Amino acid sequence: MTHLPPFHLAFQVNDLEAARRFYGEIIGCTEGRSDSHWIDFDFFGHQIVAHLDDNAGSNAVSNPVDGHDVPVPHFGAVLEWDAFHALKARLEAAGIQWVLEPYLRFEGEPGEQATMFVRDPSGNALEFKAFRDPDQLFATD
Known part of the structure; x- marks a missing residue:
């Protein structure tokens, strides 16, 4: 599997302290720079930035995937x-509610993966996945 360069993602939150607890304490991200309107996090080797927006809220849009509303x-x-x-155990211990409980997708097929979805305190949806065989990340057959 090739390793891609780190990405940068900026997103909105409506409470920086709640974001700090969720991403820092529960997800386990190291905090980088911050000020009164944003926080940088090391999100598994990538930079994500939580920007304060008092109007940020849950996006209730979903698409059907494998019989689930993603x-x-x-x-x-x-x-x-x-x-x-x-991470699944940390999320459960913290009482985080699942959007989609952890399950195995594409079992026995190319791209077999464990996946789970949660929302942060501002309603941003996050997906975490893992492959028993990391070389299957982009497998098509």
């Missing part, structure tokens, strides 16, 4: 198998 837009990370399960 929230859009969403962002997330592809984790190593053990890291995925460790």
Whole structure:
């Protein structure tokens, strides 16, 4: 599997302290620079920036995927198998509600993956996934 360069993602939150707790304490992201209107986080080697917007809120749009209503837009990370399960345990311990409970997609097919969806305190949807075989990330057959 090739490693891509880090990406940058900016998104809106309606409460910086709640974002700091969720991304820092629960997800486990290291905090970078910040000021009174934004916070940088190291999101599994990528830079995400939570920008304060008092009007930010949950986006209730979804698309049907594998019989599930997948929230859009969403962002997330592809984790190593053990890291995925460790994060799942942290989310459960923190009482985070699932948008889609962890499950195995494409079982026995190309691209088999574990996936789960949650929302942050501002309603932003996040997907985390893991592949037993990381070389299957972009598999088509």
